[in-house]
Amino acid sequence: MYRKELDIALSAVSRAAKLCRDVQQTLVDAESVQKKDRSPVTIADFGSQAIISMALSAAFPEDPLVGEEDAVLLRKNDVLRGKVHNLVSNAIGAVDEDALIEAIDRGARDTNFSGRFWTVDPIDGTKGFLRGDQYAVALALIEAGRVVLGVLGCPNFNPEKWGANGAIFYAVAGGGAFAAPIEPGTPVGRNDLNAKPIRVDGTNRPEAARFCESVESAHSDHEVHRRICDRLGILASPCRIDSQAKYAAIASGEASIYLRLPRSSAYREKIWDHAAGAAVVTEAGGRVTDFSGSPLGFTEGRTLKSHRGILATNGRLHDGVLSAIQSTVAI
């Protein structure tokens, strides 16, 4: 099932991850004053969404794409457009500028969220990207509100284990979860010999669990997380990771619990921030729900409107963590 979809998604995400990696490298090499400049992330964001959108529309012209970016800024700004055009042409060969703009804009159109559509976050964790830390290129295929395929490119993920270019994590519903090192020059494919099955850890003792959360305290409430962890008797300090790399950490057994309670009760999570990661964790044997224990549903539009809080675990710990959450916060 979904063989062609997976092949196209893997190759598009690995190419986009390579583009992002090259841009991040120039940032890391630059003076610190330039690290605060958001323009590199903007260029890489557009470039990454363009590569993925073009690959999908060539292979699946009927499929809508819901993406984080649109091309409004690029249409207005010739210099920026030229930079993105260069970047993408260097990555995948000569591209027509109008086709590039159209590919990026495809992600902004309205769609039928109850049908089949793709969702992409071209750079998830832009703060991490700018700091030189973790970020992810995330792509998922959704059908009738269920994620049927998820791919997460994580170029800085555990280089000791996966090599200098990080890893790509992927899953198809019912088919298990896998990870493969990202090799520069060779996009990852479905039959990649270096791909390995991944699995959540087996711990059922909260005191032995490793727990992860956002680096950015503005993105989730670290203090409430700490109270939940205290109630569970978790001893280790939190492991702070940017982006959906947190889902990759749970899926590959490097952490057991991911908590995300937005600071503001008005904030709604975006679908592209969770779809791919949730599929990978679920297929690796874990569980993903909101804070009331409901599985995430993706028919509601660009945000997870009816869900508050996100909990991803190795599965065994899930009900215990939900009880601790519900005794700590009013959902």
Ligand SMILES: Nc1ncnc2c1ncn2[C@@H]1O[C@H](COP(=O)(O)O)[C@@H](O)[C@H]1OP(=O)(O)O
């Ligand atoms: N106030 C907020 N609460 C929760 N998440 C947020 C908030 N503002 C931005 N985000 C999202 O958090 C994600 C990064 O999460 P993390 O901190 O775990 O790396 C980004 O996709 C970002 O969305 P956006 O890309 O729209 O800024």
Ligand SMILES: [Mg+2]
């Ligand atoms: Mg994001």
